[in-house]
Amino acid sequence: MSLVDPPVAALALVIGVDIGNSTTEACIADVGDGEVGRLASSLTRTTGVKGTPDNTTGAVTAVRRALEATGRPAGDLATVLLNEATPVISGLAMETITETIITESTMIGHNPDTPGGDGLGVGMTVSLDDLTTVEEEVPVVVVVGAGADFDDVAHALNTAGERGVDVVAAVLHGDDAVLVVNRLTRRIPVVDEVSAVDRVPLGMLAAVEVAAPGRTIRTLSDSYGLASTFDLDAEQTRQVSPVARALSGNRSAVVVRTPAGDVTDRRIPVGTLTLSGAGRSLDVGVDEGADAIMEAIGRVAPLDDVHGEAGTHVGGMLAKVRDTMTDVTGQPASEIRIRDVLAVDTLVPAVVRGGLAGEVSRENAVALAAMVRTSRSRMQAVADALSDELGCETIIGGVEGEVAVRGALTTPGTSVPIAIIDMGGGSTDAALLDRDGTVSAVHVAGAGELVTKLIDSELGLEDRDAAESVKRHPLAKVESFFHIRHEDGTVQFFSDPLPPHVFAKVVTVTPEGLAAVPVRGPLEEVRRVRREAKRRVFVVNALRALAQVAPQGSLRLLGSVVLLGGSALDFEIPGMVADALAPYGVVCGIGNVHGTEGPRNAVAAGLVDAHAGMVAGPAPEKLQRRAAAS
Amino acid sequence: MSGMTSPLSGVSVLGGPGCHGRIDRADDPALPPAVLVTVHDDAPPAVVREVCAGAEEQGIPTAILAPVGSGGDALARHAAGESRLEVGVGIGPDGAVVVRHALVAEPVLRLAGDAPAGRVRQAGADAARIVAGLPLRTAAQAEESSSS
Numbered sequence: 001m002s003l004v005d006p007p008v009a010a011l012a013l014v015i016g017v018d019i020g021n022s023t024t025e026a027c028i029a030d031v032g033d034g035e036v037g038r039l040a041s042s043l044t045r046t047t048g049v050k051g052t053p054d055n056t057t058g059a060v061t062a063v064r065r066a067l068e069a070t071g072r073p074a075g076d077l078a079t080v081l082l083n084e085a086t087p088v089i090s091g092l093a094m095e096t097i098t099e100t101i102i103t104e105s106t107m108i109g110h111n112p113d114t115p116g117g118d119g120l121g122v123g124m125t126v127s128l129d130d131l132t133t134v135e136e137e138v139p140v141v142v143v144v145g146a147g148a149d150f151d152d153v154a155h156a157l158n159t160a161g162e163r164g165v166d167v168v169a170a171v172l173h174g175d176d177a178v179l180v181v182n183r184l185t186r187r188i189p190v191v192d193e194v195s196a197v198d199r200v201p202l203g204m205l206a207a208v209e210v211a212a213p214g215r216t217i218r219t220l221s222d223s224y225g226l227a228s229t230f231d232l233d234a235e236q237t238r239q240v241s242p243v244a245r246a247l248s249g250n251r252s253a254v255v256v257r258t259p260a261g262d263v264t265d266r267r268i269p270v271g272t273l274t275l276s277g278a279g280r281s282l283d284v285g286v287d288e289g290a291d292a293i294m295e296a297i298g299r300v301a302p303l304d305d306v307h308g309e310a311g312t313h314v315g316g317m318l319a320k321v322r323d324t325m326t327d328v329t330g331q332p333a334s335e336i337r338i339r340d341v342l343a344v345d346t347l348v349p350a351v352v353r354g355g356l357a358g359e360v361s362r363e364n365a366v367a368l369a370a371m372v373r374t375s376r377s378r379m380q381a382v383a384d385a386l387s388d389e390l391g392c393e394t395i396i397g398g399v400e401g402e403v404a405v406r407g408a409l410t411t412p413g414t415s416v417p418i419a420i421i422d423m424g425g426g427s428t429d430a431a432l433l434d435r436d437g438t439v440s441a442v443h444v445a446g447a448g449e450l451v452t453k454l455i456d457s458e459l460g461l462e463d464r465d466a467a468e469s470v471k472r473h474p475l476a477k478v479e480s481f482f483h484i485r486h487e488d489g490t491v492q493f494f495s496d497p498l499p500p501h502v503f504a505k506v507v508t509v510t511p512e513g514l515a516a517v518p519v520r521g522p523l524e525e526v527r528r529v530r531r532e533a534k535r536r537v538f539v540v541n542a543l544r545a546l547a548q549v550a551p552q553g554s555l556r557l558l559g560s561v562v563l564l565g566g567s568a569l570d571f572e573i574p575g576m577v578a579d580a581l582a583p584y585g586v587v588c589g590i591g592n593v594h595g596t597e598g599p600r601n602a603v604a605a606g607l608v609d610a611h612a613g614m615v616a617g618p619a620p621e622k623l624q625r626r627a628a629a630s
Numbered sequence: 631m632s633g634m635t636s637p638l639s640g641v642s643v644l645g646g647p648g649c650h651g652r653i654d655r656a657d658d659p660a661l662p663p664a665v666l667v668t669v670h671d672d673a674p675p676a677v678v679r680e681v682c683a684g685a686e687e688q689g690i691p692t693a694i695l696a697p698v699g700s701g702g703d704a705l706a707r708h709a710a711g712e713s714r715l716e717v718g719v720g721i722g723p724d725g726a727v728v729v730r731h732a733l734v735a736e737p738v739l740r741l742a743g744d745a746p747a748g749r750v751r752q753a754g755a756d757a758a759r760i761v762a763g764l765p766l767r768t769a770a771q772a773e774e775s776s777s778s
Contacts, residue, residue, distance in 0.1 A: 501650075
């Protein structure tokens, strides 16, 4: 390589291996007399929990791949350099803290694709079978069960109308409201696709409202509209106002007036978190939401430990994190402390209890990421296993944060003081190298996995792979068999027709092609959820972590911030973090280790550089010039 | 039903109020754009009814076109080619249903002759949904069942 000066001393083949939470990276180089000739790098998935003997398999894979790339035999390898990796275990949990319950089947508020007719109809509920026995001039709302044919239904309604029965509306099980309305002699509002239509109470006063296309209902979604419709007094009106609120925004709705019917927004008690730190202990209810939890954490900072209530999701998650760490390190659970928690408010679609048409309401939930770290590393076991496997010496060296900063500092254009943010899967790490050469590092809970989880639950995907795809790739809408519109509005044409299963769908644009996102909502909604999830995890955590390492806690005193790790390769996260840091006058950008490696490989390359005797510190200009010249 | 006439084409209505009935010329300027359904003479009437009902529920008009060819796919190809909306449905003698888009070489979806009425209605709805630019229900289901 051009970086290598003519060899003056014997060169040794050295490989730096960085075992991270999710990836193991290796950087192989010829080292001699303080000169480093980097030959190749490799990347593989970390096996087992970082800092445990299980890592050996992944480390060996990374070493072999790097060797393969150089074409050198394994016997040439003189030294393997390992980072001093300490286990970081993170966990995620989510608690839904509100629920909507409909009692006595008081209302149906949903958006079938194609309701029929429009307007408002108020009358007694009667089944289709009983329609023939209804007295004349009584306003009725006909309730039609499963399996009825649209021609038969229309015929029955028309016949009743001719007999003098005042048919004002209908509620159907099947998806045929338009078909029925098209065959009626008198146009009435019809709501269809009511899956539990058999549970609609009969003989009760009911109102059916369908709005014209592009509009939402006006009367049943308004408290006084309901009062006028059902002739309610002030007290009754106050009682039904939750119904009105629950129905707002729908294109069609049914409200049945039952003696004790109600719609309740209930808060679900989901236990408390016990936070300890700064010599005191604080209880906070998880159902108080993320802001209250984060505020409480701030009051006990620095956090010593967190406990959750047994039998709750959050309590179970915290216990599991502790147990995993016990399994990994052999430390007793009582000695393991949860050092950081990130709480995020989120809205999750949930099926309404007591709903008749599979109604979904957006319920409040709190997502929690927790992280535990231990100083007890078992890297020596990994090092011994690696030596046996590869037949060469293995050296453990370098504190993670320090080595990463050293690697980041080889990014052209950086200078001391320099901070890094390593955005990984389970935790977000920050480190700062100050002018005096001291390095401070911090790990905070919440990273890529939490983003995936938020996307998954907020979009109601229940499909981790689909959520991961939404996180990683830009969106597009398939607008015809031959063109898509990307989320930025640009249009792309395809010569070969796109497959029917993506037609008119919101898709992710992946290197393997278009993948349909299983959502009904518009692209804008998916995009908003994706960006919000990234902002609430990565932007919040970047600021939170940097504030902990920044001189006097002030972001303004940070010179430059280099983004590292897999999420620094994301198409929008680096921009979002840079935007958030811009007001503090911080230069923020994606790491480009040695001017060639991008945000990857900072630690592996840093290990090799350190081994070659290069001094980390305030004068890396020589290194940077070399990098820029290569 | 057969006694009703369409105000548009003046011919007897086969497919209900959402259908312009049987037409002889797809390029009749008096006929609004429609998903054309080419029906083999021996095709089961119940299949025709469900296809047209599916499209009608979606609010897209249909019209029945005299058959050219015999297989469901050839009929669909003809219907799609003649339709001003570029979407056509072919119904074969055995009740097999094929939905086509004029510009797409392969059928968008096809159903065997013994498909349940609900699936046939959905195929008609999907033909309409191509016009409306809405995701297809049949295709999504096929994808789900093949991936699971």
